[in-house]
Amino acid sequence: MSMRSQVYEWDAGRGNAAANANAGSRISVFIGGIGNNITKPAETTATEFVVIEDIAVSPTLPLGIAAGAGATPVVVTTDVRGLSYDPVQGTAGGRAYVQVRINTTDYFLDPDNVPNDGIPGTASPYPRSLNFQPSFNLYPDVYVLPGQVWDVLVTFYHAAGLLTTTGTSLAAGGVAATGQLQCFVKYTLYDGPDALIANKLLEMGISINPGNVDWYKRSLLASQA
């Protein structure tokens, strides 16, 4: 098939799992060396066209700090809506953000045109639940043209909001357990003739989605008939 819906799920707890030292740095979900990775950077060939339709990352819940709370991270034994709470930063969860990079250009910018950390997991949570629902919808989609390299970068700032494999806070050492910090990317891969049609639709200013690619094919057939 030449149009294929694809997903990529990254978990910081798989493979070479994330540690406290990784907090605050950008991690490529494809080749960052943390969590599950792939063999080479994500790129499109001359006959491929990728449309990124959704990105999401583990959520965070802002709460607050209570009077008399300690000044150093503590071992978290109780969670808040499935997220680990830390009385220093006052949030539950990893404070994670996800950015899309095409070649060397970051997609999400602050209003002063400076690249930012990307979409907060609080706005685009993965997984979605009754407690954590999306505020953000990636529309218009992000196009990766033939020959471009693309990347999805996760940054987390709150190691104390993540649990280790032994159930302690990541800020106190150890490595992240599975399911603590995850990222999700949904994209459609157009290949061969459909990638050519996708390019044509782009030239025409038409949104690239499977429905419009099919419409273009039908209009070609109708003009031949």
Place this chain on the structure above:
Amino acid sequence: MSMRSQVYEWANLAPVGQTSTLRRTTADVPKALTANREYDLFIGGVGNNITKPAETTATQFIVIEDIACSPNLSGAVQIRINTTDYFQNPDVTDMVGIPGLASPYPRGANSAVALAAATPAAFQASITDNILKSFDLYPDVYVLPGQTFQILYTPLVTTPAAADAVTSTAVVSAFVKYTLYDGPDALIANKLLELGVTINPNNVDWYKRSLIEQQQRSASAAAASAAAAMANGGV
């Protein structure tokens, strides 16, 4: 790319010893807020900020599609374009904006947080509701080329509940989702505004298609008239 979906998230978190930060850090802690004070999310001096006021250049057009804030502290968010507040009372007086209870961030958050209890279990035990949105920012808010805009967060109370100790500090956040049109797409956005057509990616694409179709019709009409001229004696 010339149409880009963008978000900005603000929280009252900054490193120890400073009230604001340009970059988020792993050592951020909550900063105290004053009740009934407007905090500019971009350059308000509390929490994460940016380097300069948010403004559009001559070749940019912004469409604000959603704003939201934490439901606790009775917080609200307001949009200010240049010096004009967007949300007003029916008597055209100033108001604090959209309450976080109507447009919560995150969606599904608690309506309040009981910070009096020092253990996380109390967060769950005391307040277990999930606030969903009652408000949808439609029609969208347009920021025309050359305009400055602010998103203002106002907490109506300082601490979540009267029983809380004064040293408790809530973490609150606010969120704005907008689409940035740049270059040719900003020109098209201006044209759509003149035409009274809603500005969204679909309509910008529609306008591009109509331009292309118009050009194609002109080209084919020119070719047909040239052919007719040739048939009539090659003049």
